[in-house]
Amino acid sequence: MAVSAIALGLITLFVATVADDPGWFPPTLMAGGWVLMPTILAYSLRRPGLRYLLAVPAGAVSAALVLVSVRFADPGWATAGWWMMTAGVLMGGSLGMWFWYRLAPIPKALDRPFSPGRWVLVATHISLISVGWLLVLFSVVG
Numbered sequence: 001m002a003v004s005a006i007a008l009g010l011i012t013l014f015v016a017t018v019a020d021d022p023g024w025f026p027p028t029l030m031a032g033g034w035v036l037m038p039t040i041l042a043y044s045l046r047r048p049g050l051r052y053l054l055a056v057p058a059g060a061v062s063a064a065l066v067l068v069s070v071r072f073a074d075p076g077w078a079t080a081g082w083w084m085m086t087a088g089v090l091m092g093g094s095l096g097m098w099f100w101y102r103l104a105p106i107p108k109a110l111d112r113p114f115s116p117g118r119w120v121l122v123a124t125h126i127s128l129i130s131v132g133w134l135l136v137l138f139s140v141v142g
Contacts, residue, residue, distance in 0.1 A: 001038040008034040008061065010133060011085060018140050019068045019082075026064040033061035051100055058093040065089055074139070081135030088128030095121055 012030040015022055036057035044051040065086040072082050097103050099110075099118070110117045 001041045004041060005034070005038040007129060008037055011061075011065070011089075011129075014133070014136055015064060015068055018078075018136060020072050020074065022068055022071070026067045029060040029064035029067075033057035033064070037061070054096060054100070055093075058089075058096065062086070062089055062093055076139065077135045078139035081132040081137075081139065084128050084132030084135065086132075088125050088130075088132060091121075091128060092125045095125060 008030070012027065012034045015030045016027040019026065034057075037054070040050060040053050040057065044054070065082070069079070069082040069086045072079050099106065099113075107117075109115060110121075112118070
């Protein structure tokens with residue numbers, strides 16, 4: 001929960017301050033996702049049926065990042081960074097739907113929550129977001 005709050009907070013800050021003229025919609029979507037994701041995660045620990053509501057903040061954050069990535073005008077590392085963050089968030093949402101909602105069969109090798117294969121997928125998700133964030137940061141800082 002804390003990780004999602006911090007990561008989404010940093011991405012929300014970037015969308016609001018770094019993105020090329022994002023307008024009001026992407027930052028609003030990001031802010032909503034930033035607040036709702038850790039909140040729903042916390043409540044879903046006690047009431048597992050609430051985890052299906054995670055689709056709302058995941059969809060909001062995904063939509064915001066797609067909009068920013070499509071509209072970002074500067075070629076180079078910043079654009080690559082926005083697309084990497086977007087890919088990482090989309091991957092995380094897909095993994096959540098797969099593992100939590102069981103929308104598709106899960107191979108035995110990935111069925112255990114701490115299996116090595118799951119760790120590789122989660123590490124890839126985190127790496128895409130982290131490297132994307134750093135690319136955007138370094139392009140802004142110079």
